[in-house]
Amino acid sequence: SDYSHMPRAKAVTPHTQELIRIMGSTRLPNGEAKYTHSEIASCHGVSRPVVSKILAKTPQVDPPQPPERRGRKPVLSDRQKRHIMREFAKDPDATCTKIVRICKLSVSPQTVRRFLRSSGAAYAKIPTAPRLTPAHKAARVSFASEHLLAETDFSTWIFSDEKRFNLDGPDGLRYRWMFPGQEKAVLSKRAFGGGSIMVWGGIAGSHK
Structure with a gap:
């Protein structure tokens, strides 16, 4: 066998065992192992069974998960958005500053402008x-x-x-x-x- 002259697990130095564990725990973005046991064995000059034995004794630790990202809460609620649109329907010449005052919003006129543009509206000259x-x-x-x-x-x-x-x-x-x-x-x-x-x-x- 090609592995007959490979060092056994007990003959592998602690340093090499640590390197084997590091390679064995390295993952691809999809979560799969980056290196096979054969690739690790070839890299460190040991047999594949030795690598498997070392990794089998290695405690399995789940990779750290990124903290859950909580999306920024919408500045304007759906109810406020509907209120804004109703006011513009009643007064097409209204300004965003006036809408903030009428709807009693705790946001800036610029926030209302961003909402209007995201809704497809445009501030344009009347021909x-x-x-x-x-x-x-x-x-x-x-x-x-x-x-x-x-x-x-x-x-x-x-x-x-x-x-x-x-x-x-x-x-x-x-x-x-x-x-x-x-x-x-x-x-x-x-x-x-x-x-x-x-x-x-x-x-x-x-x-x-």
Whole structure:
């Protein structure tokens, strides 16, 4: 036998026995032994039965388990999240600071913002558009159709318009939280109002 000239267990030094035990207790991430008894025997120049005998006498100690990681408790409860969404449904222009106050939350507005973004909401500018009635739309289509057919030369025309600038804040710059599935909000532009300055301008051909 190849093991006939291998040292017996009692002839193996304590140091070698300790090395054998270390190799025998080494595990892979899946918990299986990293080395076979034959591999350990070949490494230390002893027979496989000797390795098996040494390891059989080694107390089996379960590998230390990592401490159980308790996940961080949710900052907002499900009930609070539902309350937040109800308030935004009632007041789409509400700010997160206002929501914290109304819902009496013990969290910062930033926490509410993170929740809204995780829910698919986005803080975006409300697009502006003229307030057009069906009559306005019909008149525009009629104007375009008439001059398209007549091949009107617009280079001899003067186009003018007026712009209102508010004195008490941005004109047409409003942001709000937009939620998935929500009807797209459009900010109507009024032609006249108080507390503003009207500016008139015109263009004709290559001139302004």
